[in-house]
Amino acid sequence: MYWWFYSxxxxxxxxxxxxxxxxxxxxxxxxxxxxxxxxxxxxxxxxEYSRKQSGNNYSSTLNVLEHELYEANIEDMTLKPIYWSGKTFTIRRSKWFYESENFIVPCDEVLERILEEKYLEFEAFVTADDENEEDCDIKPENESVRRASKKGFQVQEFKLGQPFEYMTGHFITGKHNKAWIHDTTIASQITKAIVHYVSKSHAVELPSYKFLRGINRFRMSAMQYNQQITLLNNEKEKYSVIIEMARVGESLALEKDCRFTPNHLVFVIHGIGQKMLEKKDRDIVVNTDQMRSIINRIHPDNKVMLLPVRWRTQLEMYSDGDNEKFDNLYKDITLQSIPMIREIMSDILLDILLYMSPSHSSLILETSVGELNRIYKLFKTNFPDFSGKVSFFGHSLGSIIAFDILCHQDIPPMSPKFANLRINSSEIPDWMPKPAIPVQNNPNFNLDFEVDNFFAVGSPIGVFVLLRGLKIIGGKNENTLKLYNTLLKSNSHEKLVTIACKRLFNISDFYDPISYRVEPLICRSFNEEPCAIESIKNETSNLAKGVNYLFKIKRNLTSSNSNLQSSNSRPQSPDENNDPHSIVQNLNNTGRVDYYLRNDSLLVNQYLNSINAHMSYWRNEDLLNFIIQNIYYT
Structure with a gap:
């Protein structure tokens, strides 16, 4: 039986x-x-390969692997990512394998064809004596195979021919689905010649390499391997476990359709430093794979699709797309001293300078929106029946980009009776300061979908909003539209901004020096500490996680709603409302926006923890568990 492999x-x-x-x-x-x-x-x-070989209609490309993130092409036998530009890998269809140091390697098409032809030619010889393998003194790979043994089993030699004229092979009677290959070097030829002059009792051993035929033989050998290997998602697993998972996958696939059908989509938007991380193969694609792997482990039944958004690599500094021109000019103006520090400046801090520049800020937003819409269109093509919700996961500068994109979106009224509350920025009096981010959206910043949740992690949104002099008054709900209308009519001189999502979560590692709070900017009287995210280690099951979380939300909503019911029905400004939670509730129905991750270490040093805090979110189980809870249980 043939099997398909990917490199x-x-x-x-x-x-x-x-x-x-x-x-x-x-x-x-x-x-x-x-x-x-x-x-x-x-x-x-x-x-599809069989259809191709028989001349029938076939599909040359198929979406494969976890969450169908990769496209396999049976024409050129390649594998590449669907939603982002990345490396192209090789795929093989083979029946013969050999054992390498850490892997079982499928033979290439030419070697596999030669071995299969020779095996079928001498199949009667190989199957003539059904000898017990355990009783045979034939050793595994890289040891020795005797030309003749005391038990008298026979060896059938054969030549491989071009392009493997430097190798010969042989089969052994009773050794089903196996072959041995050895070199035709001068040393091997001398050894072979000596064999003819030595008695069977003093047989000379010939160095050889064992080949296995069929997927079952492949599994039997693979189970012996327990060495650590690096997979595409950079998660280390035992090789034998991977093969066992493939075996279990067979029985599951026979019982039901195992095709992944997502019911929620999360766009993961990176921050600064992607150029440097790409050089180390630790970019946003790898980080997203880490998140996906951890989520699948702690919530095996989840149907969340995480897709990375690589805005930095798509950024075109000039209208003609000549990024090399910008890089060369930047290199020319860079002094040659302290190269390591200047490289860090170029790969990391330059992203911040670009976004602080008005022209490049708009370019980054346009590029990010274009990439988001492109990926979403591909996603809908692959999953046309998708009717779930969409969320943003923005890290560092990526959270600022996501925030600005959402602030540029048009927020329609939630019901017809509020249609007259729509406020166009052109209707704001000239003497009032215009919002730094316009209410009416720029056509170049339009998203082709609506966003339900926005998870901002390691985010400096707070300081950006403060520097811009903005006031966030709410998200996508009726109360926000009422409040917006009221504040404008009350001649408020603040720059008002609304964010086109139902819920905003501002999540920080407590020792992350780049994270800032948001709640005090929403309501000046909000003086509570950020809400701590529960540790997954303290929870017993997925059901318990959901139930506990629902009770927490219910308590927050009850306290907030009791104050709302006692207040006047007319929309109030933040200063008029006595309950800060009701204002924050315009951005999150839990009544909270700021959250922080606990650090339960016995020895805590704030300064040491701050070094890695900003890049620790991708692997934080508590954070990823919190995200899944808020996606599914609320």
Whole structure:
């Protein structure tokens, strides 16, 4: 039985022009890190490949792997990401495998075809004696295979031919679905010649490499491997566990349709420093994979699709798209001293300077909106029946970008009776300061979808809003529209801004030096500390998580609603309202916006913790558990 594999690396470790004259040099000249496709993907790939071979209509591309994030092409046998630009990997369909140091490697198409032809040619010889493998003194790979044993089993040699003239092979009677390959070097030939002059009792051992035929043989060998390997999502797992998961996946796929059907979409928007992180293969794609892996572990039944948004790599500094021109000019104006520090300035701090520039700020927003709409369109193409909600996860500068995008969106009335409350920025009197972010949206900043939740993590939104002199009065709800209308008619001189999402969560690591609060800017009298996020270690089950969280929200809503019911029905300004929670409730129905992550370490040093705090969100289980709770349980 054939099986489909995908590579974990894009190219071999050696030079493609290096001389290949032995099996050892052949191994290092080819990709050595492979994993089998899950059973459901294998079935689809094999079906379309069979249709292609038989001349029937077939689909050359299929969406595969976790959450169908990658596209497999059976024409050029490649695998590449669907929603972002990234590395292109190789896929293989093979029946023969050999054991490498840490991986089971599927043979390439040419070697696999030669071995299969030779095996079918000598199949009667191989299956002639059904000898017990445990009683045989044939050793595994890289040890020795005797030409003849005391038990008298036979060896059938064969030549591989071009392009493997430097190797020969042999089968052994009774060794089903196995072959051994050895080199035809001078040393091997001398050893082989000596064999003919030595008795069977003093047989000389020939160095050889064992090949296995069929997926079952592959699994049996793979189970022996427990060494740590790095997967596409950079999560370390035992190789035997991966193979076991593939086996379990077969039975599940046979029982039901395992196709992933998301019911919630989360866009993950990165902050500063992506150019530097890409050099280290730790960019937003890897961070999103880390989040996805942790969420799947703590909430196995979730249907959340996380997609990275790479706005920095799509940014075009000039209208002609010549980014190299900008890079060259920036390099020319950079002094040659302290290169490491200047590289950090270029890769990290330049992003902040670009966003502080009015022209580049608009360019970044346009680029980000374009990328968001492009990804959403692709997502809807792949999942046309999707009717779930969409959320933003913005980190650092990414949260500022997401905030500005949401502030540019048009917020329609929630019901017809509030249609007359729509306020156009052109209707604001000339003597009043215009909002720094206009109420009416810029056509270039229009999203093709609505946003339900906005999770701002490690966010400096608070200080940006303060510097701009803005006042956030609410999100996408009827109370916000009432309040906006009231404040304008009351001749308020504040720059008002609304955010086009139902709920805003401003989440900080308590020791993150870049995070700032938002609640005091929403309501001046709000003096409570940020709300602590419960640790997942203190919760027993997914159901308990949801129930406990619902009770917390109910308590907040009850206290807020009791004050709201006692207040006048007319919309009040923040200064008139006695309950700060009711104002904050315009941005989040829980009555809170600011949250912080606990640090339960026995030894806490604020300054040491602050070093890694800003980049710790991607792997924080408490944060990711909190996000899933707010997506599903409210």
């Amino acid at each position: 974990l690396e894009t190219s071999p470790a050696t030079d493609a022009n290096a001389k290949i004259d032995s099996f050892k040099t052949y191994k290092i000249s080819t990709i050595q890190k492979w994993l089998p496709f899950p059973y459901i993907d294998h079935v689809q790939l094999e079906r």
